[in-house]
Amino acid sequence: MLNHLRLNEPSLCPQSGQPRLQASAPWALAWKASLQQHRVVAVIHAPSSLAGLAMAAAAVSGGIELLEVTLSSDRPFHLIDQLRSRWPHCQVGVGSVLSLAQFQAAVAAGAQFGFSPILQPPVLEQAFRLGIPFMAGALTPNEIWQAWQLGATAVKVFPIQSLGGVTYLKHLRAPLGPIPLIPTGGITLENAAEFVRAGAIALCVGGALFPISLVQTQNWEAISQRASRLMACLEPFQIHPLPIASFPGPPVQDGGETIKLGE
Numbered sequence: 001m002l003n004h005l006r007l008n009e010p011s012l013c014p015q016s017g018q019p020r021l022q023a024s025a026p027w028a029l030a031w032k033a034s035l036q037q038h039r040v041v042a043v044i045h046a047p048s049s050l051a052g053l054a055m056a057a058a059a060v061s062g063g064i065e066l067l068e069v070t071l072s073s074d075r076p077f078h079l080i081d082q083l084r085s086r087w088p089h090c091q092v093g094v095g096s097v098l099s100l101a102q103f104q105a106a107v108a109a110g111a112q113f114g115f116s117p118i119l120q121p122p123v124l125e126q127a128f129r130l131g132i133p134f135m136a137g138a139l140t141p142n143e144i145w146q147a148w149q150l151g152a153t154a155v156k157v158f159p160i161q162s163l164g165g166v167t168y169l170k171h172l173r174a175p176l177g178p179i180p181l182i183p184t185g186g187i188t189l190e191n192a193a194e195f196v197r198a199g200a201i202a203l204c205v206g207g208a209l210f211p212i213s214l215v216q217t218q219n220w221e222a223i224s225q226r227a228s229r230l231m232a233c234l235e236p237f238q239i240h241p242l243p244i245a246s247f248p249g250p251p252v253q254d255g256g257e258t259i260k261l262g263e
Contacts, residue, residue, distance in 0.1 A: 023153075025131070027131040027132070027133065028133065028153050031113065031133035031153055031154075032153075032154070032180060032201070033239075034066070034091065035066075035154065035180070035182070035201050035202040036201060036202075036238070036239040037238055037239055037240055038064070038065055038066050038202065038238070039196055039202050039203065039234040039237055039238055040064055040066065040192075040202065040203055040205055040230060040231065040234060041066040041067075041068050041093075041115075041182070041202060041203070041204045041205070042055075042056075042059040042064045042066065042067050042068065042205060042206075042209055042210075042227070043068045043070060043095060043184075043204050043205060043206030043209070043210075044056060044059075044067060044068060044069050044070065044073060044079075044206075044210070045070045045072055045073055045206060045210070046069070046070075046073035046074055046076075046079060047073075047074060047215065048074045049074055049075050049078060049079055049082070051074075051215060051218075052069065052073055052074065052079045052082075052083075053079070053082060053083075053086070054218065054220050055210055055215065055220075055223065056083050056086075056087070057086075057220065058220040058221075058223035058224040058227060059209065059223070059224075059227045060087055060090060061224045061227070062223070062224045062225065062226065062227020062228040062229075062230070062231060063227060063228060063231040064209075064227050064230075064231065065087075065089065065090045065091065066090070066091050066093070066202075067083055067087075067090055067091070067092045067093070068092075068093050068094065068095040068113075068115055068204065069083065069092065069093070069094055069095065069111075070094075070095040070096040070206075071094065071095065071096040071097065071098070071102055071106075072096055076094065076106070076109075077105055077106060077108075077109035078109070080092055080093075080094060080106060080109040080110050080111050081109050081110050084110040084112075091112045091113065092110065092111065092112055093106075093111050093112055093113035093114055093115065093133075094106035094109075094111040094113075094114050094115070095114070095115040095116075095204075096115070096116070096117065097114050097115065097116040097120075097123060098116065098117075098118065098120075099120070099123075100120070100122045100123050100126060103123045103126060103127065103134075104126070107130065107132065111132070112132065112133075113132060113133040113134065113135070113153075114127060114132065114133070114134045114135065115134075115135045115137070115156055115184075115204065116134070116135070116136055116137050116156070117137035117156070117158050118136070118137050119136045119137065119138060119143065119146065119147045119150065119152075120136065121150050123136075124136060124147075124150050124151040124152060125151065127151075127153075128151050133153040133154070134152060134153055135152060135153060135154045135155060135156045135182055136150070136152040136155060136156065137155075137156045137157075137158045137184075138155050138156070138157065138158075139157060139158065139159070139160075139162075139163065141172060141175060141176060144157065144172065144176055144179060144181070145176065145179070148176075148179045153180075154179075154180035154181065154182050154201060154202075155179055155180070155181055155182065156182050156184050156204065157169070157172070157181050157182065157183045157184065158183075158184040158185050158204075159184065159185030159186065160183040160184060160185050160186060161185050161186025162185070162186075165183075165186055165191065165195075166191060166194045166195055166198050169181065169183055169195060169198045169199060169200060170198045170199070172199075173198065173199040177199075180201040181199065181200055181201060182200060182201060182202050182203065182204055183195050183200050183203055183204070184203070184204040187203050187204065187205045187208060188208045189208055189226060189229055189230050189233065192205065192208075192230060192233055192234060193233045193234060193236075193237070196234060196237045197237070203234075205230065208226070208230075209223065209226055209227060209230065210223060211223075211226075
């Protein structure tokens with residue numbers, strides 16, 4: 001089972017002066033292994049709860065197991081709960097987080113990881129204390145380094161296509177080599193492999209996986225086929241670790257001991 005840090009672990013808080021110790025925490029290592037194994041996070045922007053379920057079903061049938069529900073979706077917290085129940089073998093997270101309150105609500109709904117387009121130190125600190133992977137958004141080298149130093153489990157490079165896409169990622173890798181980067185914005189079925197080859201640990205894919213026209217016409221089979229094609233393109237880059245448990249959610253403290261929600 002995936003181990004979680006105790007909430008009262010004082011020396012490991014990102015604000016304690018030793019932020020990068022969290023990179024070796026069991027939950028952070030497990031998340032990195034999961035990213036290396038799957039390489040794709042499906043970004044679900046659902047116009048309705050039913051559409052969100054169908055979008056997730058199509059992605060899962062195509063082989064994708066990391067599902068991000070954006071907060072711009074219809075009833076996102078309800079959808080997170082539904083996806084957790086229907087596909088327990090998948091990991092379900094929240095995207096487009098802009099505040100600590102939003103993150104807390106998503107965690108209460110069952111979110112197992114989080115993404116934000118911006119850097120929010122209070123959210124990073126809360127995610128760290130709960131043992132939940134959180135990817136802060138950044139674009140420039142300075143922003144990426146700051147997000148990493150403040151405790152981001154990995155850094156969402158967004159919007160990467162605006163600064164050159166794969167070429168920009170290659171330029172980032174040399175000076176920022178140790179930092180796990182997840183390019184977002186402009187990832188397509190055609191260039192996905194190039195991004196991973198250039199050093200991305202994983203990719204967030206939304207529009208290329210769920211074209212508006214296919215969602216509007218409810219062509220879920222076509223979306224499933226796109227997911228299959230994407231996973232086939234990235235199969236050579238997948239690293240399969242020893243089996244690990246899916247993230248069960250944040251720990252809670254009871255009488256000085258750490259327990260998991262649902263126990």
